[in-house]
Amino acid sequence: MLEEYRWLASLDVLRLECDGMTRVISALLQRDGIAHRPMAGRLNVEAAGQIEPHYWIELDDGRHIDLRARMWLGDKPGVPHGFVPADAAGVRYEGSAFEVQANPIVFWALTDTTIEAFGSPDFLKVRAQAG
Template sequence: MNPSLLTHLLKPLDGARLECDGMSSVISWGLHEQGVTHRVKSGMIHRGDVSICHVWIELFTGHVIDLRARMWLGDRLDVPHGVFRPEDYPHVTYIEHPDKERMGVMDGWLVMALSDGLAGKVRWSDLAREAKSEPRVAQ
């Protein structure tokens, strides 16, 4: 699995006027449609003295998908964006509230409406193929 490629494949969603809960729901829909094992998580994201309620996705590999951390913690290189391993961002902490229930998978028409049609520009099958592939060792 190549996190940079997955981030690139999700790029069309960057322009969606969605906060973390809506964005995570849209991405979860696409992953679910393609049979990619994942969990939508809700809780808090921390950086320094800033703590914000947040929603993100965790893949079965332990990678996180988060396109909205920078919305809350600043558009900085030390704040994650896209698909990444949390340990690569030691100054940012995700804390799940496991007692929080997340809504089920949305219908496709609602996903398209919420994302202003941008979800239709994501190559979900390519994303799924890459997400399900074996991790690659950097050379």
């Protein structure tokens, strides 16, 4: 769990909105061979409102990675942040997958560093194998 927190924290400090964040996370997951789908669509949170357009990552186990819903909906209870269970109460993601090409130049432009500088999300591989 600590490894997940550290990995998310290293991303959360980036000055990116949801589209750039989704591209960066997808590039990291691609780098390490972790199955996922970058998604574009809308997010509806019963307690806070709706964001459209919105971008996030969908993992094969049904969870989402979303680090920017609070940017638009605030830090209210129920607004997702980090790894979001597929069945999170009052949270509905609707969208379509899109393709992200992992490109080192684009990654540098978005993060001001190299993809190698970021830690590996290998803990996601361990979870997928255990499940």
